Ligand SMILES: Nc1ncnc2c1ncn2[C@@H]1O[C@H](COP(=O)(O)OP(=O)(O)OP(=O)(O)O)[C@@H](O)[C@H]1O
């Protein structure tokens with residue numbers, strides 16, 4: 001169950017404050033509490049996050065949805081340590097991101113977080129195999145046998161064994177994104193964040209990538225947090241959290257595309273009434 005906003009609820013969970021790997025099934029792999037993010041200042045300030053508290057449970061696939069500009073990417077970036085909160089707390093496992101200096105934050109991102117973006121962001125001069133192992137090569141984690149076995153399994157999961165020595169330019173968009181997914185999971189991170197991972201793909205390649213993310217969670221016990229505006233994509237998740245005007249407004253467990261679509265339609269008509277929105281000039 002995604003721990004929702006504003007309520008007393010179960011709190012940050014037993015993993016909080018302790019190191020990774022000691023958690024239970026309900027541990028949050030990542031969590032933000034009272035998260036506020038303000039861009040700019042004065043009259044032009046935009047309150048992109050307006051007091052969001054949400055946990056992303058370990059071993060689960062969570063989708064973040066909401067209208068354009070509702071703060072989805074901001075939430076993901078702040079939860080993943082790519083950007084800093086104006087106030088509030090962001091934790092990955094037991095680590096409070098705001099307490100880390102730049103060097104430690106960089107190490108944490110490298111060792112414990114994976115990313116998939118809408119643009120595949122592969123290194124064009126490296127082969128598929130080299131792109132996949134890049135995070136581990138950077139972390140010098142590649143030598144051990146467990147890592148080699150993990151990578152080997154990943155290559156089969158993403159179905160790229162016959163493309164290992166190709167370069168990205170020789171692959172379709174869907175294949176490139178599958179490489180990016182394998183790369184995100186290569187270092188066995190605590191959590192993989194994906195921002196519109198199917199945004200540049202046709203629906204069939206998108207389906208492949210979504211199934212992959214789902215399989216990583218269910219068969220390889222990974223944690224995925226995915227921003228999407230597509231109800232069909234969100235239906236691959238175990239739960240959906242809905243943002244509007246920088247606030248968490250709802251959560252849904254076991255989503256279907258129809259249920260998500262209905263919910264989105266509903267707050268199309270109500271979001272205008274959300275009080276105290278960020279008040280940004282449009
Ligand atoms: N670097 C920035 N500087 C100023 N304002 C920003 C910046 N990044 C985002 N914003 C503003 O913060 C708000 C939330 O943006 P965010 O990118 O998180 O939305 P989103 O939900 O991901 O939207 P989309 O679905 O269009 O990607 C928007 O009003 C946006 O204009």
Ligand SMILES: [Mg+2]
Nearest residue numbers: 072073074227
């Ligand atoms: Mg976005």
